[in-house]
Amino acid sequence: EAGVAQSPRYKIIEKRQSVAFWCNPISGHATLYWYQQILGQGPKLLIQFQNNGVVDDSQLPKDRFSAERLKGVDSTLKIQPAKLEDSAVYLCASSLSSYGQYFGPGTRLTVT
Amino acid sequence: AQRVTQPEKLLSVFKGAPVELKCNYSYSGSPELFWYVQYSRQRLQLLLRHISRESIKGFTADLNKGETSFHLKKPFAQEEDSAMYYCALDAGGTSYGKLTFGQGTILTVHP
Numbered sequence: 077e078a079g080v081a082q083s084p085r086y087k088i089i090e091k092r093q094s095v096a097f098w099c100n101p102i103s104g105h106a107t108l109y110w111y112q113q114i115l116g117q118g119p120k121l122l123i124q125f126q127n128n129g130v131v132d133d134s135q136l137p138k139d140r141f142s143a144e145r146l147k148g149v150d151s152t153l154k155i156q157p158a159k160l161e162d163s164a165v166y167l168c169a170s171s172l173s174s175y176g177q178y179f180g181p182g183t184r185l186t187v188t
Numbered sequence: 189a190q191r192v193t194q195p196e197k198l199l200s201v202f203k204g205a206p207v208e209l210k211c212n213y214s215y216s217g218s219p220e221l222f223w224y225v226q227y228s229r230q231r232l233q234l235l236l237r238h239i240s241r242e243s244i245k246g247f248t249a250d251l252n253k254g255e256t257s258f259h260l261k262k263p264f265a266q267e268e269d270s271a272m273y274y275c276a277l278d279a280g281g282t283s284y285g286k287l288t289f290g291q292g293t294i295l296t297v298h299p
C-alpha cells in the first residue's frame with residue numbers, strides 16, 4: 077500500500093510570509109495528525125482529525141496556524157504569517173486503528 | 189499532563205554488544221507506550237508497542253509501571269540498528285491517539 081504523502085518536501089520563506097503544507101493519508105485511515113518537530117526535539121502534536129472533524133487542536137497556535145481536512149481525506153496545514161520560530165519539520169501521520177501511526181516524510185520549513 | 193523523558197541524547201556501542209535505550213514517563217493513568225525509529229533518510233516508523241509484547245528486529249521493551257519506565261533492549265546490537273529512537277506515550281481516554289514523544293536517542297553501533 078502507498079504510504080502517507082506530503083508536499084512540498086522543503087520550503088524556504090521569509091518571516092511574515094504564508095505557507096501551506098499538504099498531506100494525503102493512507103487510504104482508509106480515518107485519523108490524521110499533524111506534528112511539528114523542532115530540531116533536537118521529538119515531534120509535538122499540533123492537531124488531530126477524525127474523518128473531517130477536529131479531535132484535538134489544543135497545541136495549535138491558532139492565531140497563525142490553521143488546518144483543514146476536507147471530505148475526510150487530504151489535509152492542509154497553513155501558517156500565516158510565519159515567524160522564525162516556526163522553522164521545523166512538519167510531519168503528517170495517519171492511523172486506522174490503535175496499532176500505531178504511519179508517518180509521512182515530512183516538510184522541512186525554514187523561515188528566514 | 190504526561191511527559192516522556194529519554195535521558196540519553198547519544199548512545200554508542202560496538203557491534204555485538206548489548207544495548208539499552210532508556211525511557212521514563214510520568215502519567216497517573218494506564219498509558220500505552222511505543223517505540224518509534226527513524227533510520228537515516230527514512231521516515232519515522234513504529235518499532236514496537238508494549239501491548240503487543242513482541243520482539244521486532246531483536247528489540248524488546250517491557251513496561252515497568254512501578255518505575256514508570258519502558259526501556260528498549262537488544263542483546264546483540266548490529267550496525268543496521270544505528271538510528272534515532274523515540275519513545276512515545278498515548279494517554280488513552282479522551283486523549284486516545286495523541287502521542288507524546290520523548291526527545292529521542294541517537295544510537296550509533298560501531299563495527
